[in-house]
Amino acid sequence: MKSVIYVIKENLSNIYRIFCIAKYELLADMRDSKFGLFWNFASPAIQVLTYWLVFGIGMQRRGYDGIPYLPWAIVGFAAWWYISPCITSGCSAIFSKQNVITKMKFPVSVLPATVCVKEFFNHLCMMAIAIVMLFLFGYFPNIYWLGLIYYAFCAFMFVEALALLTSVLTMMWRDVKKLVTSLMRMLLYLSPVLWPAAFSGYPFMTFIMKLNPVYYIVQGYRDSIFFNKTFLDHPAMTIYFWVVVVVLFFLGSSLMYHFKHKMVDML
Secondary structure, three states: OHHHHHHHHHHHOOHHHHHHHHHHHHHHHHHOOOOOOHHHHHHHHHHHHHHHHHHHHHOOOOOEOOEOHHHHHHHHHHHHHHHHHHHHHHHOOOHHHHHHHOOOOOOHHHHHHHHHHHHHHHHHHHHHHHHHHHHHOOOOOOHHHHHHHHHHHHHHHHHHHHHHHHHHHHHHOOHHHHHHHHHHHHHHHOOOOOOOOOOOOOHHHHHHHHHOHHHHHHHHHHHHHOOOOOHHHOHHHHHHHHHHHHHHHHHHHHHHHHOOOOHHHHO
């Protein structure tokens, strides 16, 4: 518990610094391109359009549970668009700041959080695209849409806990970054982003997909928007998800605390 308290305390006492770093990196990314903010909307829109052409039209998927495929897919992809870059960038959250760490005393444990906060802005851009699409298909806000706030918090805590762990592991073994990047390609298809978790005739695959914490988040987004459900409708999945998050956070905090004075040497 000492390591968990250390990480939580360091992050809470540096909230302003976390937001400043995230803002600086976000603006730096925009300055690198001529159109800047345009790409924060264009990139996810092009990605969604590509998957819709392949799966919605090419593979003739008509939708699931009475929901047309395009709005069904774009809501799931909105959650994935936040989770995926947080996981891949979270691996190098510490390593990418080696110039700062080696030159000054810096609270290293806040770096994974800066990645998650930065990517959350892109998530909001993706959600704006999703909401416009939902309006076009006749889906309008109701009280259950407030559940998106809870599931966005779930997504943040999950990627923050995972980034804490993988960022330290990447410092120890550089191959972790390549491994995670490779696994992310498989994780997309093991998450109910492009198709539902229920595989007719393959109950084992359904079980595997539901063990994936991303399932809880993606399905939660859809439950809030399409099916008027809350997390209280899935108590077992809620408990399982938070157990996974707590375990990941505990492991990440333990490694971060253990190696906090050795980061410079590991670089």
